[in-house]
Amino acid sequence: MPKYSIITGFLGQTKDRFHTYNEQQDLDAKLETVTQIPGYTGVEVVYPYETKDPEVLNELLAKHNLEVSAINVNVKGEPEFVSGGITSPKKAVREKAVRFIREAKDFAAAVGVNRVTCCPLGDGFEFPFQTDYRQGWKYLCDAFGEAAAHRPDVILHIEYKPKETRRKCFIARAADALCLIHETGVKNLGVTIDYGHSNYAGEHPAEALSLLHHSGYPYYIHINDNDRSWDWDFFTGSHNLLDYIEFVWYMKHLGYDDYVTSDTHPTRWDMKRMFEINARLTERIWNLLDRVGMEEIRSWLDNDDYPTTWQAIEERILRFGE
Numbered sequence: 001m002p003k004y005s006i007i008t009g010f011l012g013q014t015k016d017r018f019h020t021y022n023e024q025q026d027l028d029a030k031l032e033t034v035t036q037i038p039g040y041t042g043v044e045v046v047y048p049y050e051t052k053d054p055e056v057l058n059e060l061l062a063k064h065n066l067e068v069s070a071i072n073v074n075v076k077g078e079p080e081f082v083s084g085g086i087t088s089p090k091k092a093v094r095e096k097a098v099r100f101i102r103e104a105k106d107f108a109a110a111v112g113v114n115r116v117t118c119c120p121l122g123d124g125f126e127f128p129f130q131t132d133y134r135q136g137w138k139y140l141c142d143a144f145g146e147a148a149a150h151r152p153d154v155i156l157h158i159e160y161k162p163k164e165t166r167r168k169c170f171i172a173r174a175a176d177a178l179c180l181i182h183e184t185g186v187k188n189l190g191v192t193i194d195y196g197h198s199n200y201a202g203e204h205p206a207e208a209l210s211l212l213h214h215s216g217y218p219y220y221i222h223i224n225d226n227d228r229s230w231d232w233d234f235f236t237g238s239h240n241l242l243d244y245i246e247f248v249w250y251m252k253h254l255g256y257d258d259y260v261t262s263d264t265h266p267t268r269w270d271m272k273r274m275f276e277i278n279a280r281l282t283e284r285i286w287n288l289l290d291r292v293g294m295e296e297i298r299s300w301l302d303n304d305d306y307p308t309t310w311q312a313i314e315e316r317i318l319r320f321g322e
Contacts, residue, residue: 001286002221002251002260004279005042005069006034008050010233010265021267027051031064037272039279042069044117044261047104049074054110061111068113069259070157070192070220073104076122076165087123087139087170094139101147105154115220117192119159124166136170137180145184152188157220159192162201164231173201174208178215190218194263195247196226196233199240206246213254221256222263223278233265235277245317248285249297292316 011030014021025033027050034040043066051057061067075085075097085097104116123140125131148156158180162172171177174193181189191212198205212219225239226232237244251260260282266274289297296316300309314320 002257002282003042003069004040004282005044005259005261006037006040006275007044007046007072007222007261007263009046009072010262011271014265014267016267019267022271027057028060028063031060031066033272034066035064037275037279039276039283040066042067042259042261044068044070044072044259045111046072046074047107047116048100049077052107054107057111068108068111069261070113070115070117071104071108071111073101073116073118075100075118075120081122084120084123084136084166086120086143087136094143098143098147101143101156102150105147105151105156108154109151114154115157115190116154117157117159117220119161119192119194120171121161121165121169123171124163124169126167137183140170140180141184144180144189145186148184148186148189155188155190155218157190157192157218159194159197159222160201161194161197161231173203174198174211178212178217181217190220191215192220192222194222194224195236195244196222196224196231196263199226199228199243200231202228205243206250209247209250209254213250213256220258221251221260223260223282224262224264233263235264235274235281237277237281242313242317244281245285245288248282249289249294252286252289253294253298288317 008030011033012025013023034043045068080093088094101118108116158171158177160171160173160177161169163169177191193208193212195205198208223236225234225236227239262275262278264274264278300312303309
């Protein structure tokens with residue numbers, strides 16, 4: 001059975017290009033909010049913007065009886081990262097991005113978690129003849145290799161995404177992340193698979209999850225949903241319910257029992273209820289799979305008679321006709 005956490009950056013005030021949503025909250029108030037949402041025992045804290053003091057976070061975690069699922073290191077927010085932090089042509093900027101990741105690993109160790117996740121959204125391009133692709137890739141390998149070598153007890157997870165803030169991010173798909181890890185030759189790198197990013201990248205999330213699992217590298221899961229045209233960060237199941245059921249089946253089949261973290265943007269909807277849906281729906285799917293039978297569902301795979309499989313999905317999963 002997985003555990004559930006929330007990225008703390010979504011628990012306060014957020015903005016898009018047109019609107020501001022929800023009220024500002026300090027970290028104490030954000031953790032208090034998590035305790036009011038059924039199913040959650042953890043938080044993913046954004047470094048360095050939530051707090052740089054591990055003692056402060058440890059005190060708040062003890063106060064609210066929560067634990068850290070991961071430290072999320074932001075290498076896109078600084079002004080000098082606007083055209084890329086890890087892949088900037090300026091050495092000093094690249095060094096600052098790597099320093100952020102190294103410091104995040106130190107911070108993670110100090111708060112008792114062995115996972116840092118990093119999504120290098122500023123590293124990419126917009127136009128033809130804009131960038132030297134090989135040089136950009138080399139910068140990524142060098143940076144992640146150097147950062148991973150620091151505190152090898154803390155795993156550095158690379159979160160991929162096809163676009164935003166750049167029109168094309170260098171690490172756009174699960175296979176890109178695995179190629180990068182393979183090229184670095186460093187063992188303590190992993191991948192964060194975000195269900196919505198995988199959809200948005202044109203992947204089939206359950207297939208991507210299987211690919212990551214069988215690569216042998218560590219992986220970590222973010223959940224949300226979208227319509228495949230943009231990274232809307234909707235609640236799970238809202239647009240791709242059957243695909244999400246298959247994704248949860250693979251989580252269960254592959255033995256994933258670590259944190260599943262809500263990377264969901266509440267915007268104009270009730271914050272607590274939005275996050276509650278993620279945990280509640282995932283739990284209900286998990287229990288449904290037990291009732292149907294994991295082995296029965298396994299028998300549906302690689303069946304030449306897919307209409308029969310679809311009928312079983314209607315009757316056993318969707319439970320139409322009851």
